[in-house]
Amino acid sequence: MTTLMIQGTTSDAGKSTLVAGLCRVLVRRGVSVAPFKPQNMALNSAVTADGGEIGRSTALQAQAAGVAPHSDMNPVLLKPESDRGAQVILRGRVHGHMDALDYHAYKREAKATVLAAWEALSARHDVIIAEGAGSPAEINLRENDIANMGFAEAVDCPVLLVGDIDRGGVFAQLVGTLELLSKSEQARTRGFVINRFRGDLALLEPGLDWLAERTGRPVLGTLPYLPGLLLDAEDSLGLSGRQSGEPALKVVVPALPRISNHNDFDPLRLHPRVELTFVGPNHEIPPADLIILPGSKSTRADLAWLRAQGWEEAIRRHLRYGGRVLGICGGFQMLGTAIHDPEGLEGPAGSTPGLGLLEIQTRLLPGKRLRNVTGHLLPEGVPIAGYEIHQGVSEGPGLARPFCALAGGGDGAVSEDGQVMGTYLHGLFDRAEAGAALLARCGLAEEGAVDLDAHREAELDRLADALEQHLDIAAIERLLGL
Numbered sequence: 001m002t003t004l005m006i007q008g009t010t011s012d013a014g015k016s017t018l019v020a021g022l023c024r025v026l027v028r029r030g031v032s033v034a035p036f037k038p039q040n041m042a043l044n045s046a047v048t049a050d051g052g053e054i055g056r057s058t059a060l061q062a063q064a065a066g067v068a069p070h071s072d073m074n075p076v077l078l079k080p081e082s083d084r085g086a087q088v089i090l091r092g093r094v095h096g097h098m099d100a101l102d103y104h105a106y107k108r109e110a111k112a113t114v115l116a117a118w119e120a121l122s123a124r125h126d127v128i129i130a131e132g133a134g135s136p137a138e139i140n141l142r143e144n145d146i147a148n149m150g151f152a153e154a155v156d157c158p159v160l161l162v163g164d165i166d167r168g169g170v171f172a173q174l175v176g177t178l179e180l181l182s183k184s185e186q187a188r189t190r191g192f193v194i195n196r197f198r199g200d201l202a203l204l205e206p207g208l209d210w211l212a213e214r215t216g217r218p219v220l221g222t223l224p225y226l227p228g229l230l231l232d233a234e235d236s237l238g239l240s241g242r243q244s245g246e247p248a249l250k251v252v253v254p255a256l257p258r259i260s261n262h263n264d265f266d267p268l269r270l271h272p273r274v275e276l277t278f279v280g281p282n283h284e285i286p287p288a289d290l291i292i293l294p295g296s297k298s299t300r301a302d303l304a305w306l307r308a309q310g311w312e313e314a315i316r317r318h319l320r321y322g323g324r325v326l327g328i329c330g331g332f333q334m335l336g337t338a339i340h341d342p343e344g345l346e347g348p349a350g351s352t353p354g355l356g357l358l359e360i361q362t363r364l365l366p367g368k369r370l371r372n373v374t375g376h377l378l379p380e381g382v383p384i385a386g387y388e389i390h391q392g393v394s395e396g397p398g399l400a401r402p403f404c405a406l407a408g409g410g411d412g413a414v415s416e417d418g419q420v421m422g423t424y425l426h427g428l429f430d431r432a433e434a435g436a437a438l439l440a441r442c443g444l445a446e447e448g449a450v451d452l453d454a455h456r457e458a459e460l461d462r463l464a465d466a467l468e469q470h471l472d473i474a475a476i477e478r479l480l481g482l
Contacts, residue, residue: 035061052092221471293331332422359398386425
């Protein structure tokens with residue numbers, strides 16, 4: 001039972017990527033390994049094999065380790081609903097809603113949940129690669145910490161600190177973070193990893209020597225910047241896709257304030273003939289073939305925000321000119337005639353008129369539907385797979401024209417003219433056959449689609465190859481007692 005924790009000097013320093021790469025390196029060597037993130041704050045989530053919910057990046061790390069994602073891998077998941085409040089999920093299940101101060105006080109109790117999940121996971125695997133959150137040097141959050149050093153101290157595991165040189169100031173990041181730790185925390189920090197380096201390593205080596213001499217800790221690796229690497233993001237949102245040549249299909253996604261599971265669109269980012277654009281606040285929606293309304297953690301509030309941006313009229317104009325609209329999860333609910341929240345599950349209790357583009361209405365109810373599903377797309381009949389993470393039940397005559405057929409019945413709705421489509425399924429474009437059929441509906445005929453799972457596997461292997469070359473794997477194995 002051995003644990004190594006990866007912590008970072010900042011958010012997005014490379015913790016998630018390094019954990020995924022280490023999991024793939026170790027499983028290649030025959031080690032039974034699993035990822036673990038004690039506390040995560042993210043709106044990108046996945047459904048686990050045991051019917052729970054964890055952060056999407058942790059599910060990717062599980063894939064890197066060759067194991068099914070489990071709720072024990074991310075025992076505390078915080079899904080922000082406003083600037084000050086979040087839904088709290090413990091071991092895959094909704095525990096309740098808390099504002100920031102209440103949760104800060106609750107962390108002492110949450111620690112027991114974290115440690116119980118870690119013990120359960122450790123009993124099933126030889127090695128745990130744990131990931132911190134943000135930075136361990138957040139002085140205001142150190143009391144009752146469970147995300148970084150508080151966890152490492154509780155389980156007595158070594159820590160590696162990773163810094164992002166691409167941001168600049170990496171030596172200040174690493175030294176400054178180390179200086180702000182307690183003596184015991186400094187002692188368990190066994191070395192550094194520098195991430196996203198570009199250029200000639202010879203120019204960096206004097207700095208590496210200084211860092212080792214200054215801190216008494218080795219730099220275990222300088223990882224290169226990997227151009228084009230695209231793996232499931234924890235929560236950051238890239239604002240554009242990529243394509244080669246002239247785009248054959250233009251897709252626009254409004255970047256809602258509480259957008260969730262935006263990794264639904266990674267296959268579109270990767271498609272060589274799709275131009276994917278996320279439209280942020282105070283920008284007009286550009287001409288497009290397809291507008292996708294994404295998932296949302298605060299559907300009524302995000303719909304009000306969309307209207308305040310003037311985008312409701314832009315969507316109607318888009319439809320008048322023959323464009324198509326697809327709503328996923330919360331976006332599907334927005335397309336109906338009304339959204340009712342009588343118990344105030346996502347904000348103040350009340351009802352909000354929908355966009356009225358589908359003949360459905362939705363009532364938000366306690367409890368959350370979490371499941372992985374398979375079925376087929378209608379009317380094409382091609383296989384489709386995805387997952388549901390949502391609150392609420394939709395009803396109305398529009399459901400008589402379902403978007404797809406699942407084992408338990410139909411899902412979603414399609415307008416009579418076929419221009420407006422809605423579904424609760426995330427991961428619509430992940431499988432190439434279903435993705436190609438959906439894009440063909442919108443005018444991208446005979447262009448194929450991206451197989452996202454095959455892409456993930458190739459990227460994980462590419463990442464592991466880079467770690468094998470540039471990281472002192474032998475030193476890491478010694479830290480793990482292997």
